[in-house]
Amino acid sequence: MKSIKKHAFDRRDFIKLGAAGATLTMMPGILKASTPPVIKIGVLQPVTGALAMDGEFGRLGAELAIQNINESGGIKALGGAKLEMVFADARSSPEVAVQEVEKLHSQGVVAIVGGFASPICLAASQAASRHNLPYIVDVGVADQIIERGLKNTFRFSPGFSRVTETAVNNLVTLNKEAGSPAKTIVLVHEDGLFGSGLAKLMANELPKHGFEILDSIAHPTPARDMSNVALRIRSLRPDLIIPSSYYGETVLLMRTLQQQRVKFKGVYSVLNGAASNMRFVKEFPEAAENIMDCNHWDDPHKARAVALRKQVADLNKGWNYNIPLNYSCVLLLADAIERAASIESDAVIDALSNSSFADHVMTYGPTKFENGQNVGAAPVVTQVQGGDIKVVMPEEFANAKAVFPVVS
16 A cells, blocks of 8 residues: 555645636745635436436435535635535436546536446446546445445445345344234345346345245336236235335335335345335335335434434425435545545545545444445344334344234
């Protein structure tokens, strides 16, 4: 690892900060900064198209992190440099995401955070690698993202493999503790990279623990109707339904199941776009009640997470995991820049690679990257209870007991 000189800019730092908006004023015999230099941070999210709602949550999380960092004095190792968000709309398209990465690079950003969907993260991080531009993936769970050996790419959240392992282990524990009431399962998933990949992993792992997979039902995104899916589920009469879908499709599925009075012992979703979204809970409380989700979530016991929730509530904004996750990703990047005392790509990448960042708001341990994957990250199990989303597993993060089985 090359040594990094603390609290000092090199020539390239001045050039890059100049492009980012640093203003320097000549004083008699002294070079003095009239204002702290500005560090441009690229934030890439899909805020139009099918994934727009998740993208807006992600943007909000990044905005609040940048605001809070700046209010706390900016990047102190670089003279109190302030962060400035340069936002790019991926428009729910990998092709557009690549174009936006090129624009962000031309605008002088020092790193990019976000992407949300796996196809967007795959394409955008690959494009960023051509410029050696640090890229922090917020959500994108496809393991291909960190299996390509791109030294610029870091996934802060857990991927498919870790999520599946955790989801299966927690489900087995939950079922055993309840007397093993669930034996049969129907998987429902979106037909893209995210849903199909996760369903395949679940279908391979669950039978090893005595569960029978009755069917794996794919649907498009967006989907306009879930009647046939609900009819199929009703005919199969599974004990459990495991949906891996985005917001609109999960809401449609759960409302259709409710309308058709389909009976089940539980809904144990994985990386679901609605089960961990307070909008669903508030707009359709009966359809949402008792739905579980193995997903990213903020730590209800962390003071910083509680403060962030209040900040969001004061803005009259909704809540889902994209907010604390992107908030934490920006904090992670700021910590790397602070430790590197530089905005040069190699220095920031090196600092990220050696991160032990723990001052995030997620249900994770200290950050540790191995081949671009944060192995300190793991999902938790949440459940909608009484109009709120509670953490029910594991015990160290829980703020409620799981309700299982349920009477649907």
